[in-house]
Amino acid sequence: xxxxxxxxxxxxxxxxxxxxxxxxxxxxxxxxxxxxxxxxxxxxxxxxxxxxxxxxxxxxxxxxxxxxxxxxxxxxxxxxxxxxxxxxxxxxxxxxxxxxxxxxxxxxxxxxxxxxxxxxxxxxxxxxxxxxxxxxxxxxxxxxxxxxxxxxxxxxxxxxxxxxxxxxxxxxxxxxxxxxxxxxxxxxxxxxxxxxxxxxxxxxxxxxxxxxxxxxxxxxxxxxxxxxxxxxxxxxxxxxxxxxxxxxxxxxxxxxxxxxxxxxxxxxxxxxxxxxxxxxxxxxxxxxxxxxxxxxxxxxxxxxxxxxxxxxxxxxxxxxxxxxxxxxxxxxxxxxxxxxxxxxxxxxxxxxxxxxxxxxxxxxxxxxxxxxxxxxxxxxxxxxxxxxxxxxxxxxxxxxxxxxxxxxxxxxxxxxxxxxxxxxxxxxxxxxxxxxxxxxxxxxxxxxxxxxxxxxxxxxxxxxxxxxxxxxxxxxxxxxxxxxxxxxxxx
Amino acid sequence: xxxxxxxxxxxxxxxxxxxxxxxxxxxxxxxxxxxxxxxxxxxxxxxxxxxxxxxxxxxxxxxxxxxxxxxxxxxxxxxxxxxxxxxxxxxxxxxxxxxxxxxxxxxxxxx
Numbered sequence: 001x002x003x004x005x006x007x008x009x010x011x012x013x014x015x016x017x018x019x020x021x022x023x024x025x026x027x028x029x030x031x032x033x034x035x036x037x038x039x040x041x042x043x044x045x046x047x048x049x050x051x052x053x054x055x056x057x058x059x060x061x062x063x064x065x066x067x068x069x070x071x072x073x074x075x076x077x078x079x080x081x082x083x084x085x086x087x088x089x090x091x092x093x094x095x096x097x098x099x100x101x102x103x104x105x106x107x108x109x110x111x112x113x114x115x116x117x118x119x120x121x122x123x124x125x126x127x128x129x130x131x132x133x134x135x136x137x138x139x140x141x142x143x144x145x146x147x148x149x150x151x152x153x154x155x156x157x158x159x160x161x162x163x164x165x166x167x168x169x170x171x172x173x174x175x176x177x178x179x180x181x182x183x184x185x186x187x188x189x190x191x192x193x194x195x196x197x198x199x200x201x202x203x204x205x206x207x208x209x210x211x212x213x214x215x216x217x218x219x220x221x222x223x224x225x226x227x228x229x230x231x232x233x234x235x236x237x238x239x240x241x242x243x244x245x246x247x248x249x250x251x252x253x254x255x256x257x258x259x260x261x262x263x264x265x266x267x268x269x270x271x272x273x274x275x276x277x278x279x280x281x282x283x284x285x286x287x288x289x290x291x292x293x294x295x296x297x298x299x300x301x302x303x304x305x306x307x308x309x310x311x312x313x314x315x316x317x318x319x320x321x322x323x324x325x326x327x328x329x330x331x332x333x334x335x336x337x338x339x340x341x342x343x344x345x346x347x348x349x350x351x352x353x354x355x356x357x358x359x360x361x362x363x364x365x366x367x368x369x370x371x372x373x374x375x376x377x378x379x380x381x382x383x384x385x386x387x388x389x390x391x392x393x394x395x396x397x398x399x400x401x402x403x404x405x406x407x408x409x410x411x412x413x414x415x416x417x418x419x420x421x422x423x424x425x426x427x428x429x430x431x432x433x434x435x436x437x438x439x440x441x442x443x444x445x446x447x448x449x450x451x452x453x454x455x456x457x458x459x460x461x462x463x464x465x466x467x468x469x470x471x472x473x474x475x476x477x478x479x480x481x482x483x484x485x486x487x488x489x490x491x
Numbered sequence: 492x493x494x495x496x497x498x499x500x501x502x503x504x505x506x507x508x509x510x511x512x513x514x515x516x517x518x519x520x521x522x523x524x525x526x527x528x529x530x531x532x533x534x535x536x537x538x539x540x541x542x543x544x545x546x547x548x549x550x551x552x553x554x555x556x557x558x559x560x561x562x563x564x565x566x567x568x569x570x571x572x573x574x575x576x577x578x579x580x581x582x583x584x585x586x587x588x589x590x591x592x593x594x595x596x597x598x599x600x601x602x
Contacts, residue, residue: 065553128554135561139568146572154576159585161572162522165565166513169529172558173506176533179551180540 003044004056004069007079007119010037015112026108027094034087037115041083045076049476055125068186070125073476074330078122078249081334085241085341085459086115092345092455093234099352103147103232110147114140114238121246126185127175130250134171134214138164141243144235145227156226163213163223167247170210177203187258196262204259207251208267214247217308218278221301225285229297233348236293240300241341245333248307256314256326268315275308276413283420287427291357292347295424296340303336303383306417309398309410317405324404327474328397334473335390335466339382342459346375349452353445359428364437366429368445371453373432378460380425382467385418390466498539505532517584519576523569530562 014033018026048054053072061067071079090111097104117136124130138161146157175185181199184190194200216224224244228236255263282302289295310329314322349372354361366373382391395414402410509528516522534555577583 065549128557132557132561135565139564142568142572149575151576151579154572154579155585158519158569158572158576161565161569162526165526165569169506169526169533173533173536176537176540176551179537179554185550
């Protein structure tokens, strides 16, 4: 039995249930659904690990008119991290939404639609499905941003929606040009046909610009902080951890998998340059914020910059350095997803406990609500890239690749970026460990529900644990090659 | 010049015009229009340039149909959010001002 369609059918079924039957206890039902979804994901993971990549044609309609879904090593890794983070966020939301009754009504359907469309992107095997997935992710994500429906979140949602729509037009234009040149949308066929000519370059430029806008890479980052900083805590966690990664995933797949031979070195270095700008600009802006959620949102802008460094390190370098960069980049996707979702969840708890979003309001809370602050700190360790953590392993692999390929300027960027991250993380700690505030009895807080504190701590723990278990996803990443060599053997 | 190339050129022209409007105009409704015209331009390129096999290729037609559905839903969502935004703020443009987050949203959950 092929498990691939279930990963889309389960979330869509649950979305319909939560939309049409709001009188049922949809929160606990969602948790049950997440268990089913995680089980299906785990089974697919196991099967891909044992037998290599799998393909599934929906309704037995073959490409080009049919829709082909592909599950390879990278896909199942992303499916697993999506299911994991979504499950923890759902658990957190059970507690968090008690004080947000109105939002809870629409949170759950959108949550499931978001999950279905994210899985659709990870599983898509052709360019047009990726487009549809991108749009569906945008609709669900914008819907979740504007859940509170006040002036600020509506403005942030509109800004997000407009930029995302512009990005998808750019992507679609590139897809149209690629189809007119090569007559196929299938990524595997395209990888064999694609050659460096003007049509390819214009198409890839259009696609890249569109996806950079959607990924909020500097200088197209301006829509992200208000949208991610203004949303509800579990929404921010999902958006920063998973949604921005979906468009980066397409960018990486297209350039490094499909178009590896047509990526000019100058373009790759340019991607690295805007990544470096994002790291420094995002870091400085994070340092200047006086609202804790905006600090974390700008931290996402900075951390997305690291992902862009994969391109100069992987393109035009020796295969072993290229492989290191690819593995480091994908590990960074996982590590950042875990750390940032943990950070947004713990910050959500802190904000709820002290009743204000200002960083100053956290004065002296280190003794009042230590568990959430500890989760924030653990996530910070991974973001800074301190050992042992997933973030450390990712940055270590990228550093090795940069040193090995002699690109010393990226070594400088990677190291200074970590220093900057440490600065803004410690800004929060300086306030919260303020001895005067502790002694004067400031920082008296409401009790936070245990489920919220534990969820953030669990994800932060996983971000650290990824430092020890990094071999598992890295090993799976090399599976696509296994599949293609099997294909050649059978032909 | 073949009819298909003509389609593609008109499409490119539409995209350029609409992109210009999208960046220059600040009125949110005009920008929604610009997005729709940009979409039409892309669809023209799709049906025009992609017919290179001397016969009607069904794939671009299917893509354009899907694309239109997506564009209509996107427009509907944008209009809905815009209406609500207009009702609350009486503003038709996005300024830095209405992005500044108030300190109130966590404390005032709507019942």
